[in-house]
Amino acid sequence: MQRKIITTSDGSTTIQLTDWDENYHSKHGAIQEAKHVFIKNGLSLFKEKSVAIMEIGFGTGLNAFITFLESIAIEQQIEYVGVEAYPVLAEEILAMNYVSELDAQNHQIIFEMMHQLPWDKKHNLTDHFSLTKRKQFFDSVADVAAFDLIYFDAFGYRVQPELWSTSIFQKMYDALKDKGVLVTYAARGIVKRSMQEVGFTVEKLDGPPGKREMFRATKG
Secondary structure, three states: EEEEEEOOOOOOOEEEOOOEEEEEEOOOOOOHHHHHHHHHOOOOOOOOOOEEEEEOOOOOOHHHHHHHHHHHHHOOEEEEEEEEEOOOEEEEHHHHOOHHOOOOHHHHOOOOOOOOOOOOOOEEOOEEEEEEEEEOOHHHOOOOOEEEEEOOOOOOOOOOOOOHHHHHHHHHHHHHHEEEEEEEEOOOOOHHHHHHHHHOEEEEEEOOOOOOOEEEEEEE
């Protein structure tokens, strides 16, 4: 499948899958989307000193890196697990401009380490942030009551509807602790119904730039 690097509307880069007309992040702003969906409407809900997060679709590492920066700003202990079946190529990572766009040059080495460290092992990147990258298909997730928060950042329903199925959301529900939260950029009715079928309470929220709405789902 043909892939190319594009610059999104906020100046940050992403990867485009041209055959699908699908992007790893919003063409209306990769960084803006990540901050709005996953930080503002996800992580900011948790005031505890320690939070366990699973990301479905580790991809370029943007969501993990922004969460790392947030952990420094608010002195929050983050245990981060990123699930990815098809890791992004090293040369594509080098083309991402997230460090400069986030004015995070002091943490360039952390962004690089996120991609260079071995898969399927826990790594303590700092005293506040650990990362485990799992090379795994989403339907193989089998965690039980392990996470406070899930970032659900799979490719869209239009191109991969199987990733938004009831069976996948059952796995997400099981993986969350009681009162745990799942946030996603998606806002399709069929996705909401699948979430509700497994027991989630679903809220429709204002979406990131270029998208009218998004979902937040709560367990219990």
